[in-house]
Amino acid sequence: MDDIKLLGRLDRVTAPPDFDRRVLARVAERRATAAQTRRATVFRFSLAGATAALLVGFVVLNVFVLRPSVSDDRAGAGLAAGLFDQAREVPVMETVNYGREIRSASREPGAVYILEQVSNTSNIPIKY
């Protein structure tokens, strides 16, 4: 069987009558979509660029323009020292008599007390 010649027997088809019009419509549609995509891309990049420029401007402003000077630092330190001088002393005393507490509690059977040192500075005034 000569299949090569047989292939010629397969029916040939042609394009439908409105083929050209549909192709041109598709081209126009694709062109519009491409323009839209291009505009969206430009907008995206310009938005990103503007955000980046704003960020850089903010950093530059803070680092080089609004930077606190050395004299400002000294003024701040002096203020802190003045406040420290004005602080008043408040005596804090331990109010619990542990000796009495243990004596009164020792009658309870089976009680174990753990005494814990809470401060080394009894009778020493604490500054606030």
Add this chain to the structure above:
Amino acid sequence: MDEQALIVRLQAGDESAFAEVVRIYKDRIVNFIYQLTGDYQKAVDLSQETFVRVYFKADKYKPIAPFSSWVYAIASNLAKTELKRRRRMALISIDEMPPTVEISTPSREASDSGLVRNLREALEALNPRYRIPVVLKDMEGYSQEEIARIIDRPVGTVKARISRGRNMLRRQLEKAVHGNAPLREQEIYDGRY
């Protein structure tokens, strides 16, 4: 009109040149894709896409090969992608395949004799690797060198694929004629052949 001048105008974005290119090639491209896919609606759709690509990528065409080879190469790639997509769909689920995927062609019922139907089925059963060169050679009449340019493969590969494709086609047809039903006899009996 000189084709080279037409292409220069097309590359300059001349829409009338593009319309002329569509007019020249539309029937050949629709038929070529139809022979590969077996689906007329899909062939028309892919042909339109081929021309859209021709329009937008015209500047990429270099006149080292005939313009028709370039157009056929675009059509061939689109058809190959479609065939791969179909194969993937068939692999996912045969049950989910839409019945329209099969074949839709104007007056198919009227024009298809049993032999032609068998021939088409044999062609559709052929792997696209062999089907494209066979169709280009035996139906579109391209030389092996031109086919090599279209499918971007060496001439030796093209020769081998055409030869193997024809053999597979022959075996498929023989199986159909001798195995399932002796179509020639049946057709003669029915008065259709």
